[in-house]
Amino acid sequence: MTVLDTRPAxxxxxxxxxxxxxxxxxxxxxxxxxxxxxMDISTPVDAERARLQWEVLRNTYLSLGHRVDVxxxxxxxxxxVFAANGGLTVGGRSYGAKFRFAERAAxxxxxxxxxxxxxxxxxxxxxxxxxxxxxxxxxxMILAGAGFRTDLAAHIEAANAVDRPVVSLELVDPRFYHLDxxxxxxxxxxxxxxxxxAYYPGAFSPHSQRTLRDLFPDxxxxxxxxxxxxxxxxxxxxxHVALPTEARDLADALRxxxxxxxxxxxxxxxKSGGSVKCCTMELHS
Ligand code: ARG
Numbered sequence: 001m002t003v004l005d006t007r008p009a010x011x012x013x014x015x016x017x018x019x020x021x022x023x024x025x026x027x028x029x030x031x032x033x034x035x036x037x038x039m040d041i042s043t044p045v046d047a048e049r050a051r052l053q054w055e056v057l058r059n060t061y062l063s064l065g066h067r068v069d070v071x072x073x074x075x076x077x078x079x080x081v082f083a084a085n086g087g088l089t090v091g092g093r094s095y096g097a098k099f100r101f102a103e104r105a106a107x108x109x110x111x112x113x114x115x116x117x118x119x120x121x122x123x124x125x126x127x128x129x130x131x132x133x134x135x136x137x138x139x140x141m142i143l144a145g146a147g148f149r150t151d152l153a154a155h156i157e158a159a160n161a162v163d164r165p166v167v168s169l170e171l172v173d174p175r176f177y178h179l180d181x182x183x184x185x186x187x188x189x190x191x192x193x194x195x196x197x198a199y200y201p202g203a204f205s206p207h208s209q210r211t212l213r214d215l216f217p218d219x220x221x222x223x224x225x226x227x228x229x230x231x232x233x234x235x236x237x238x239x240h241v242a243l244p245t246e247a248r249d250l251a252d253a254l255r256x257x258x259x260x261x262x263x264x265x266x267x268x269x270x271k272s273g274g275s276v277k278c279c280t281m282e283l284h285s
Contacts, residue, residue, distance in 0.1 A: 012193040014258045016239035019066045022114070022281040026054045026081040027073040031272050035101045036177050038273030050268035054081065057242065057264050057279060064240055071114040077107050081269070082278040084132040084180060086111025087122070088158060090142070090284045094122045095161035097131040100149045111281075120283075123161035129154035132277075133178035137284045138197070139189035140164060145179025147171035147205075167215070169208040176203035176227065180277045183212075184234040184243075186220070186259060191238055196220075196257070198234075198250065200227035220257065226250040233275035235282070244275045 029050050031039050061068050073080050086107060088095045094115045097108045111131070112122045129135070134150035135158055136143045144155045144166045152168060159166040169179065176182040182203035189195030198220035201209045212219065222232055231247025241254050242262045251261035266275045 012187075012258050014187070014193065014239035014260070015191050016064065016237040017191060019061075019237050020283040020285070021061055021066055021068045021235075022071060022083050022086070022283060023054075023058055023068055023279060024071045024080050024083045024086075025073050026050050028075050028078050029081045029269075029272075030078040032078050033103050035103060036273040037174050038270065040271070043271050045268055045271055053264075053266050053268055054279065057266065057276060060242055060262060060264065061235075061280075064237060066237065069118070071111060074106065074110055077104070077110075079104050079272065079274075080107050080110070082133070082272075082274045083111070083281040084278050085130040085178075086281055087115055087131040088129075088135040088137070088142070088162060089115065089120060089281070090137050090162040090164055092120060092285075093162045094120045095129070095131075095135075095158045096122050096125050098125045098128050098154075099130060100128050118283075123157075125154060125157060125161075127151045127154035127157050129158065130178065132281055133180050135166075136179055136183065136185050137164070137188065137282070138185045139195050142166045143179065143183065143185070143197075144168050145171050145182070148174065148177040167211065169211065170205040171203055171208075172205045173203045176200065177273070178278075181230055181233050181273070181275075182227070184222075184232045184236065184241075184277070186234075186236045186241060186254070186257075187238055193238075198222050198232060198253070200224060200232060203227065220250070220253045222247075222250050222253075230270055230273075230275040233277040235276050235280050242276045244270070
């Protein structure tokens with residue numbers, strides 16, 4: 001006799017794994033040029049408020065037991081606080097960044113020098129790419145964005161550099177100019193639960209939406225409203241998910257999947273088109 005199991009699917013018991021992050025203090029943070037639709041040079045940044053908000057994020061990671069290193073900020077590089085853009089590191093190998101715009105070009109060498117100094121092998125890029133802004137490690141693969149900041153040719157270069165398969169995704173909405181503002185990795189599938197992501201479909205071309213549907217049929221679908229407060233620019237350790245305070249529905253969805261959302265106030269950085277993930281480079285082991 002077949003017994004029909006009508007119990008609801010179990011919510012996975014979420015497990016955090018200790019992470020290693022790299023951040024850059026917002027000593028020189030400001031909006032002095034506009035290279036994405038969020039930036040408006042006539043809107044002033046409150047430097048003291050920005051400093052406090054960054055400290056809260058850093059202390060949050062530390063209190064969760066993660067390791068946080070910091071790279072020396074460079075004067076004249078107001079966007080260097082967005083450490084995610086400085087490279088992609090997986091399994092002891094780093095793929096260096098090569099920025100799209102001249103305004104940020106000098107950051108690449110600073111991040112590469114730090115990574116090399118910490119014992120990593122850094123592969124110098126030939127193609128334009130903005131590090132973890134467009135490359136998100138998920139288990140054994142890398143999800144990669146192209147369309148605004150990172151060239152498609154860099155996807156193959158990254159795959160060879162860190163020796164991981166890359167899934168290319170096309171970004172089509174300039175408000176979501178990096179993959180990390182359109183998609184969040186929640187569980188990398190390296191523990192007991194399967195890989196899980198959240199994303200805003202409208203940020204992707206139809207064929208990339210299809211790729212995401214096929215690969216992640218159970219993904220959390222983020223609303224446009226939550227994506228527009230940079231809700232997807234989140235950092236998960238497998239259990240705790242640091243995300244912008246304003247993304248309330250996304251926080252509820254995370255809770256219903258067994259995650260513990262940790263709202264972080266980072267609105268000073270939203271003026272530059274960044275939030276939690278942008279301020280955080282993860283050194284994936
Ligand atoms: N103002 C910065 C830029 O446009 C923001 C970078 C945000 N970083 C990120 N990983 N999405 O380059």
